[in-house]
Amino acid sequence: MSSESQADRRRLQMADIARLAGVSVSTVSRALNGSSLVNDETKQRIGELARSLNYTINQSAKNLRLQRNQTIAVVVPYDAQSRQHISDPFFLSMVGSLADALTDRGYDMLLSRVDAEALDSVSSLYDSGRAIGIVLIGQWRHHDQLNALAARGVPVVVWGGQLPQQLYCTVGGDNLLGGRLATAHLLQEGRRRILFLGDAQLPEVALRLAGYRQALADAGVPYDEARVRKVPFEEHDAELAIARQVASAHEGRADFDAVFASSDLIAILVMRALRRRGLRVPEDVAVVGYDNVALAAYADPPLTTVHQPVSQAGVELVDALIHLMAGTPQVPRVMPVELVVRLSSVVAPVNA
Amino acid sequence: MSSESQADRRRLQMADIARLAGVSVSTVSRALNGSSLVNDETKQRIGELARSLNYTINQSAKNLRLQRNQTIAVVVPYDAQSRQHISDPFFLSMVGSLADALTDRGYDMLLSRVDAEALDSVSSLYDSGRAIGIVLIGQWRHHDQLNALAARGVPVVVWGGQLPQQLYCTVGGDNLLGGRLATAHLLQEGRRRILFLGDAQLPEVALRLAGYRQALADAGVPYDEARVRKVPFEEHDAELAIARQVASAHEGRADFDAVFASSDLIAILVMRALRRRGLRVPEDVAVVGYDNVALAAYADPPLTTVHQPVSQAGVELVDALIHLMAGTPQVPRVMPVELVVRLSSVVAPVNA
């Protein structure tokens, strides 16, 4: 260890480099920013000096001076009531995808978690200048707060479903199509009594439910409200609720022969609950999930699900936000989804 | 929409509030920072004005002036060669855990992905003043680069295994114990030919392997190097490699009766590969994983694994970093791990 401790070592700044190089600060600034106004040789020399001293331009000062900033806030809401965090792998992979997209485009990513019940507090990230734009993962039940945010001119893009009277820009999978594909598939497999599990208060789930109804209508199968059940988002609650519902349905002489779950996590919990009650998947009950998280392919049995284009999603969210920040109004973007058929929904084997 | 577009609306600043309140900027600054030097009534008035206008102090300016900053960088290395990103859910849940710990303590979290082969580039996050400290998830094969970083005085804490000659602070699970627990468990279940799968070049894995050897020695079972196999970290490569190894071992008249995998992801891939070759888990081959990711409990069969204390890990990493930044040298922290026994390793059922 050197004699100067890390705590009292003053950070290097441009003036130091300038002094050492025998030039003015402006020259250093220009050199380090690759300006053509400075002699190539000088540029070279300054560059090497800076590198050898591990000097890097202070971003805060630069940003302050330039009145710009390259930080995008990515906000993952959490449920403060249960003090539970979102454990759904789908959200986490979304974070990864956004990290990639932002890094590729040279933005810094500020990750924050905020109380899902106080979504409008995210605006302070913008108001305080810490971020020049915001990506929100999931719109939850706070359509109005998001509208207010957008109306105030906060550049925000939301992963979620398109809603009427929407002032903010959403990017999302085609939930209506996803719901239709999943349901049509189950119908085609000969299932008629399909349970829909999910919280239809969430816009995305509501759209998937609409797709479900549409597919039923197309097939001339009557819609039965009793077959639509809300499931809590949090894992442990969900587990209990699912067990209860499977049990009650089962006791009523198994009044369903398929389940369409609004997330893979729910679907996997369902399969487990079914198995514990001695019901076979897919023979007795076919199951389809949503998201196509990594887990789905390795579930028992491998889970049929609706694939959401996660890595493309990160790119689209960032792209929409960049346009928005540039002042170009953005219409919601709906991305294609695909049904991935695995063993949980078909009795005759397919290539898993 | 109001007539002024979001693009040309100048951001509110302290001077605006001051003008509107009929006081000086200094007073606004003091009021907003809760200084006791300012009249309570004035403070109140300014506070309300700011709130009603959604004004928030500009953090960059404040930080520049105060010469401090509340941003911690969390770095997730990725493999640039394959341009593949870390898909292991363990890393992602770590990110979540860190987000919580940092948020709780009032820090901003800057998430970056960097090339795993250029780990020392993370120092620019510090040198440029964008972050006052760095948390690195995984030490990979770059012990030396990390030592250099620490020697330069960059406040960095690494999730990983403790190594000799280590200048930087690590926080990690007790990998040696984990390896011992897993192996001892398999031995106790009567297994003697235990395959170890993982890349022992990674310090954490090396420690788990050491635990494996120790457990074998304790039980008087000879160590056979041929039973230690490297597995690529990336999912698809891993899948192929595992299939190959299972196949070759199988053809050699199944010269193993158990597998200890260095991650749950590998373990789950192994179980699939085994099943495809007609081997039953756990009857023919018992399998134990590592990490206890969410997926493990829902695998088929539910996976016995070594639980890593992820949420506590976030807290410990942040805590160590804070002390380090305060100038207090930190010794590596080793956190307890636990064996979670599920069906993949025991023939007689337990409560899953």
Place this chain on the structure above:
DNA sequence: CTGAAAGCGCTAACAG
């Protein structure tokens, strides 16, 4: 209790 003024580290006119 409040205001005026200096300056955090940097960039960009404007003059050489």
Place this chain on the structure above:
DNA sequence: CTGTTAGCGCTTTCAG
């Protein structure tokens, strides 16, 4: 090509 100078938005002496 290079240096001088004036701020970016904020906090904090130092004077009232």
